[in-house]
Amino acid sequence: MDIDFSLFDSKPNIDEILLPLPDGSFRSLDVLRLDAIHPTISGNKWYKLKYNLVQAQSERAKQIVSFGGAYSNHLHALAYAGFLFDFKTVGILRGSIQDNPSLQDCLAWGMELIPMSREAYRTKHEPVVLEALKIKHRDSYIIPEGGDNELGRKGCQEILSMEDVRKYDTVACAIGTATTFRGLLQSYSGRLLGFSALKNGTYLEEPIRKVQTGNWKIYHDYHFGGFAKKNEQLLDFMLRFRNQNGIELDFIYNAKMFYGLAQEIFQGRLVDEKNILAIHSGGLQGNRSLNTNF
Numbered sequence: 001m002d003i004d005f006s007l008f009d010s011k012p013n014i015d016e017i018l019l020p021l022p023d024g025s026f027r028s029l030d031v032l033r034l035d036a037i038h039p040t041i042s043g044n045k046w047y048k049l050k051y052n053l054v055q056a057q058s059e060r061a062k063q064i065v066s067f068g069g070a071y072s073n074h075l076h077a078l079a080y081a082g083f084l085f086d087f088k089t090v091g092i093l094r095g096s097i098q099d100n101p102s103l104q105d106c107l108a109w110g111m112e113l114i115p116m117s118r119e120a121y122r123t124k125h126e127p128v129v130l131e132a133l134k135i136k137h138r139d140s141y142i143i144p145e146g147g148d149n150e151l152g153r154k155g156c157q158e159i160l161s162m163e164d165v166r167k168y169d170t171v172a173c174a175i176g177t178a179t180t181f182r183g184l185l186q187s188y189s190g191r192l193l194g195f196s197a198l199k200n201g202t203y204l205e206e207p208i209r210k211v212q213t214g215n216w217k218i219y220h221d222y223h224f225g226g227f228a229k230k231n232e233q234l235l236d237f238m239l240r241f242r243n244q245n246g247i248e249l250d251f252i253y254n255a256k257m258f259y260g261l262a263q264e265i266f267q268g269r270l271v272d273e274k275n276i277l278a279i280h281s282g283g284l285q286g287n288r289s290l291n292t293n294f
């Protein structure tokens with residue numbers, strides 16, 4: 001494992017876009033383009049991996065093991081990092097191994113895929129399961145699903161530059177495990193808005209309440225029926241967004257975040273938030289599950 005960390009140094013651009021509102025009008029909005037930091041590893045997954053890779057390297061781990069679903073952006077990014085920096089990766093897959101473009105990439109980049117039943121997968125982070133994995137895959141470094149650990153949060157503290165922190169009174173991002181959100185909270189004292197991609201994501205607020213007092217809010221009403229669920233309304237919104245701005249959104253996280261932001265702005269509920277920066281967290285490879293021309 002020989003990691004060229006200069007690849008992590010590229011500063012993401014900020015683009016001024018026009019956010020489609022429900023009445024057909026638009027509102028200008030600044031967007032931090034994490035989707036454009038690297039041609040293959042896009043978005044927040046890069047930040048969550050960074051210090052985990054540093055740690056794995058310092059432990060002289062022979063391989064990195066992690067977890068994810070059939071279109072996991074996290075496994076996809078990890079597999080590519082393994083290919084790029086020449087280390088072995090193992091992906092524990094929820095359910096069976098599917099023949100899809102995302103997992104084909106993972107295999108092509110040398111990741112070993114191991115299917116795990118959905119029941120067993122639910123216990124994946126329990127100490128006995130992790131111990132068994134460590135015995136089976138000797139000298140491995142294990143990253144939790146979605147890069148959701150202290151080092152993942154540490155990497156996400158680097159998403160906003162000092163200049164961004166000074167300039168924007170509000171930052172908005174999508175939420176899955178809330179690793180990114182919690183990392184941002186540690187580096188930003190303005191108002192932080194999170195849009196959960198999960199149906200029952202309120203449990204995510206507990207650990208945040210315990211350690212953070214900051215100025216934050218998580219919206220739980222913009223999941224469109226649950227994780228990775230979608231409808232025509234969401235797909236229409238993605239099209240309007242792309243036609244207007246030439247920027248694609250992934251339907252699992254960013255489309256729901258921008259949609260929610262548009263609703264909140266349109267309903268007049270974000271009037272004190274004068275200067276908003278929305279984070280495009282990437283994840284476009286997952287759109288290949290749509291089987292359309294997105």
Ligand SMILES: *Cc1c(COP(=O)(O)O)cnc(C)c1O
Nearest residue numbers: 176177178179180253281282283
């Ligand atoms: C994983 C992911 C998220 C969610 O990040 P968390 O740190 O898990 O909350 C948001 N957007 C994209 C594109 C992702 O892949």
